[in-house]
Amino acid sequence: MNGNGDCYRLTIPAAPTAARLAREFVTAALVAADQRTLIENARICVSDTVANVVRHARVPELTVELTDLERRVLVAVRDDDPTRLPWPRQADANDEGGRGLALVRRLSHAAGVTWVWDGLELVGKQVWFELRREPTDPVRAAMACGRTRPVA
DSSP states (O other): OOOSSEEEEEEEESSTTHHHHHHHHHHHHHHHTTOGGGHHHHHHHHHHHHHHHHHHOOOSEEEEEEEEETTEEEEEEEESOTTSOOOOOOOOTTOSSSOHHHHHHHHSSEEEEEEEEETTEEEEEEEEEEEEOOOOOHHHHHHHTTOSSOOO
């Protein structure tokens, strides 16, 4: 998942501590990329995505990749188990889980799953999401500051 921006990558064991490590990594990468406004949603989304890999995929490790593309970032969590697909479901009110993918879709601009191939061999999958900074609207910014029109 490499676009034309800066790419940050972390490979870690698929262990109970992975979600915390992924949150810290994404926070540091977004600070380095000067994308601080995206930190909160990125931490929630990467935490849920990584937790799904740890809980459901049968892999020893996973990779988190963040690509900075100016006003947006792409985050992908890769595992090498192509047989166990993420499956969004409707969680009941009393369920402790089952809301992660729905939350990722709600907090992100776009989200999905892509296959990872090595030639003609399917070797894994990556769940990804895109976060975007809100465009700067001079009228809205002026209104937020109590002015009735933007300063020219």
